[in-house]
Amino acid sequence: MIEYLVLYQSESGNTKKIAATIFSHLPGTSKDLIDITTDKTIPEARVYFIGFCVHRGSCSMAVSDFLSGLSGKQIALFGTCGMGDSPEYYSAIEYSANAWIESDNDYLGAFICQGKMPHRVRQKYEALRTDKNASQINLCIRNFDAALTHPDSLDLEHAKVFVEKILRKIKAED
Numbered sequence: 496m497i498e499y500l501v502l503y504q505s506e507s508g509n510t511k512k513i514a515a516t517i518f519s520h521l522p523g524t525s526k527d528l529i530d531i532t533t534d535k536t537i538p539e540a541r542v543y544f545i546g547f548c549v550h551r552g553s554c555s556m557a558v559s560d561f562l563s564g565l566s567g568k569q570i571a572l573f574g575t576c577g578m579g580d581s582p583e584y585y586s587a588i589e590y591s592a593n594a595w596i597e598s599d600n601d602y603l604g605a606f607i608c609q610g611k612m613p614h615r616v617r618q619k620y621e622a623l624r625t626d627k628n629a630s631q632i633n634l635c636i637r638n639f640d641a642a643l644t645h646p647d648s649l650d651l652e653h654a655k656v657f658v659e660k661i662l663r664k665i666k667a668e669d
Contacts (some may be wrong), residue, residue: 499542
């Protein structure tokens with residue numbers, strides 16, 4: 496069994512970028528970084544950092560299935576989402592995703608940040624814009640444009656701070 500496993504699912508590269516940052520800030524050599532969609536051989540670990548791209552306010556079925564199969568582990572979540580840069584929205588995502596974690600695990604917390612979206616999303620917004628919904632669609636387009644630089648260096652620094660916080664929490668529990 497390894498000490499740390501950073502397991503992630505990334506469609507646009509955003510979550511992969513956060514996963515790599517988390518992995519690089521974990522101590523020692525008893526650790527691994529695995530893309531859940533390409534590597535089906537997943538080693539057992541003591542501490543899991545599990546990442547996902549957000550769809551409809553939660554993680555994918557592949558991630559939820561993996562989470563619900565863990566028992567007696569320490570688990571931290573991380574994710575990226577295109578919509579909104581809102582602590583309230585991030586809390587709702589965390590709540591939705593950690594619902595899949597069985598109660599015999601030790602849930603350590605979550606880190607969620609904004610991530611860029613594919614250009615087709617902006618094109619979809621533009622195609623949907625009408626006189627009636629223009630203000631709402633324009634807000635979505637502004638959010639899309641703001642997300643284009645994310646995850647940025649500040650997001651990566653926040654991911655590093657998240658790892659440090661989780662490591663302190665683990666140490667305090669040992």
